[in-house]
Amino acid sequence: MPKDKFFKDIENKTHPGEKLIPTHCSYCGMQCGMNLRVNTHTNQIIGVEPRYEWPVTLGKMCPKGVTAYQQTNHKDRLLRPLIRDNAALKGTKDGFREASWEEAYDLIARRFLELQGSYGKDSLSVFSGVSMTNEKCYLTGKFARVALQTRYIDYNGRYCMSSAAAGFMRSFGVDRGSTLPWTDLHETDCLFIAGSNTAECHPTSMFRIWEVQNRGGYLIVADPRETPIARRADVHLDLRPGTDLALANCMVHLLIQNGHIDESFVKEHTNGFEDMAEVVKEFTAEYTSEITGVAPEKLIRAAEIYGKAPNAVVMFARGIEQQHKGSDNVSAYTNMALVTGKIGRPKSGVATFTGQGNGQGGREHGQKADALPGYRKIVNPKHVEEVCKVWGITPEEMPQPGVSAQEMFGLMLDKTIRGLYLLCSNPAVSAPNQNFVRSALRQLDFMVCCDFFLSESAEFADVVLPATTWSEDEGTVTNLEGRCIKINKAQEPIGESKPDWLIQVELAERLGRGQYFRHLQSARKVNDEFRLASKGGYADYSGITWEKIEKQNGVFWPCRSEAEEDTGTPYMFLDKKFYHPDGRAKLCALPYRPPAEEPCTLYPLRLTTGRVVYHYLSGNQTRRIPFLKDMCPEPFVEVHPEMAARYNIVHDERVRLYTRRGEAVYKVKITEAIRQDTVFVPYHYGHEESVNLLTIDALDPMSKMPEFKACAAQIEKLHKEEVNGQ
Structure with missing residues (x-):
């Protein structure tokens, strides 16, 4: 049998009482093709199969993708809104009670409006993420600037792309x-x-x-x-x-x-x-x-x-x-x-290599501090005018640019920002210099978190709203190539959870700004407005319809016409025309600068961080999946054998790793795969295991990216009583 026919027969085979929903993985920018297996009697996801016809990965999946479906019906899912009645317990899982959506919405609207009445529109902020669909990312930018009318919005892509x-x-x-x-x-x-x-x-x-x-x-x-x-x-x-x-x-x-x-x-x-x-x-x-x-x-x-x-x-x-x-x-x-x-x-x-599932699309359509849909800029009056026409506001109503994610925490500490709407992100694990970040979250007068699990960041919230997982909603994402693809809904939301876009539409109504949102009653309608808002921008998605995506196995932006013959732009610059005004690329003269923090006598090692194959970002999702947790249940510090001998430490021993910002205890993994002057710790773990307690928040002056990958560190053996107390 020909190989193509063999794979096709496998893929199309369903069992009685099951249906296959074609979609893509919820994790990294590869967005591997998959079919979710759904029980037609219970309408619940029960498994996954690869999609061999998906051209990017040809049926291949990693351990995270194979188990991604297990998050949807997980026992830890948030099923109803939570309200914190004991502010003294902020930063813990305690002090919450279940509430109705009505009570939660009433409280959020009242507190947000009170803060803005006392301290101005910019006393509120939005911190979002790019593991959401383009539709949700787009609407989050609009929600911040039209519903909340604040300048302060940024996203976790600031730490990624x-x-x-x-x-x-x-x-x-x-x-x-x-x-x-x-x-x-x-x-x-x-x-x-x-x-x-x-x-x-x-x-x-x-x-x-x-x-x-x-x-x-x-x-x-x-x-x-x-x-x-x-x-x-x-x-x-x-x-x-x-x-x-x-x-x-x-x-x-x-x-x-x-x-x-x-x-x-x-x-x-x-x-x-x-x-x-x-x-x-x-x-x-x-x-x-x-x-x-x-x-x-x-x-x-x-x-x-x-x-x-x-x-x-x-x-x-x-x-x-x-x-x-x-x-x-x-x-x-x-x-x-x-x-x-x-x-x-x-x-x-x-x-x-894009880190998050929608790391490309999520940065193009208005979640960045200075950006508007279609990769337009708030500082460009023409760009502002074009977006305002779609949103139905005047250019004078468009807030000014805000600041980057890490800089927002500084504004929380000095009380410039007093309220936070957090969604699809877990900065209490993922941001650098965690002692600084967690202090900022505690300082807030009022914080709302949207998530489907109670993350480490949600533990700082006053209200937690239960959001849906990726498989309970539909929309588009843009993979690491720039190919816009479609996520399909596989089951109805469990409990009382709601998609992020719907939560924002309903909250806008409570905030007195419903006239700008109430027409957006489906992901499809949000997509229609999002494509219109991107039209004419560098990242032009106006021609990328859901139907075209299905027919062409994804469409590369820019794609400016809905006509079938416009197949988008798989190759950039084929005409050798770049996007600078003169059509030329810029060769950049870039003098060398050393890391912001070099090793010294007190901190002689170089600390770097990264991923392991079994976990994703802050680990809020993957640390709950039994197989993934079993494969890598805790963080570790990689140390070269010669360095280990110098410090008299052995494999699997626990040591204290510390920098100028904090300390944490990790199990040692001795390996020749690391430089002698360098130690490595994966960053997927929370609370006191977070390596970002140690990392430095020195920022790139252009991108405002923190320096996660290099700082000065030291290791020390634990005293006997500390080891026994572990």
Whole structure:
């Protein structure tokens, strides 16, 4: 039997009393295709099967995706609104009682309006996330600016994709996470992957990466750790955390020095070459080795492979982006593609591994502090006028830009912000410098949290509203390629939970702003308005209908016409026209800056953080799934054997890890896969296990991304009585 027919027969096979609902995973930006198995008698999800026809992952799923359906009917689901009657218990799971939606809405509206009456419109804030549909992300931006009329809105993508966005905007004039479709990756000749533990964070992309090598192509990986993908690399650039900018500048210097640049492309389609070349010329292999710790011969070999490859893709993730110079890192690695002309064509380009399911779409349509739908800017009067026409407000009513997520916590501490509406995010785990963040949440006069589980952040709330999971609603998301796809509803919401968009529509009515929202009574109607609001923007979704998505297996933006022949834009810059006013890309001259906090006598180690394959972001969802929790039940600290010997610590021993901001106790994992001067802790754990008690909140001046990936740390053995008390 032909393989395609075999897979089709498997996929279409259903059992009596079951139906299959085609949809996508709720987790990372791969958005793997899946069919949810639904019992037709109970109308509940009972399992999952892969979708082999989904072109990005071809039926492949990771441990998180295989178990994602288990969150929907989980015993921990919030089923009714909760109201806290004992403010003294903020920051704990105690002090809540169940309430009706009417009582919860009345309390929220009264307290929000009281705060704004006493302290002004901007005394309220919204902190949202990008594990939501485009429709929900869009409506959240509108809710903040039209229903609450506040300037203070930002989102957890500030901790995830903001540096990629800022770097791409500076280099290209537009931010789309990938300039080519993922289905091209296995056909390229070289992959240069920086700061991505791909095999654990985006495992369903690995079959394409291995195929590059199987075909005789090359794999280069830049990472402080010898991750699974680094072990298979032709060159592993094992740099010190926080030194990526020096490494990228070195690559560009060597490409220029060895004649691997495309002079006609640089001359005709870019600006800034001379200034950039002047900056990078000092980054010889020897000088860069002193900064990064990477052997000079590795640097030379990596540049030679990339430079000679007929086609190549530069890829990166949070490792290079979550730094106080993350935007510079992105533009510096992007310089590699621009100087060689390996962009704007099939099998070559630049791509970022998106961390959250809608990390691309969620940053394009109005959740960012300074952004409006379609990637418009609040500071641009023409952009404001275009969106105001859709929303039915005047430009004078549009709030001014706010501040970034981490900066909002500072405004909570000084009482500029007194109220918070939090949804789809868990900053009490995911934000850096947790002692600062948790103090800010306690300082609030009134906090509302929408979630489907009682997260660590919800423990600080005065009201918790039960939201639906991804499988109880429908809408679109945009995967890591820039492909807009459809999430389908598989079962009705359990208990009294409601979709986030509906909660906002109903709250707007209570706040006296219902006339701007009451027409949005379905996800489909929100989609219609969202597409209209994006029309004419850089991220134009106006032509991406639900019907077109189904017919074409997703549609790449920009797509400006609903006509069937407009199939969107899988490849960016095929015409070599970039989005800057002159149509040219910018080659950025980026002097090196060290990490904000370098090791010293008191803190001699470098701490970096990241993911494991079994958990997702703050772990609010995955730590509740039995299989995933069993596979990685607690955090750990990776330590090199020589470092362990120096500190007289052994495998599985518990140690105290501390920085200038806090401390935590972790079990030791001794491994040669980490640099001797570096320790690593996964960030999926809450309360006193959170590594973000230790991380630094130094911000990138452009993207406002905190420096999660590099800070100075120290380890110490626990005293005997401390060990016995564990």
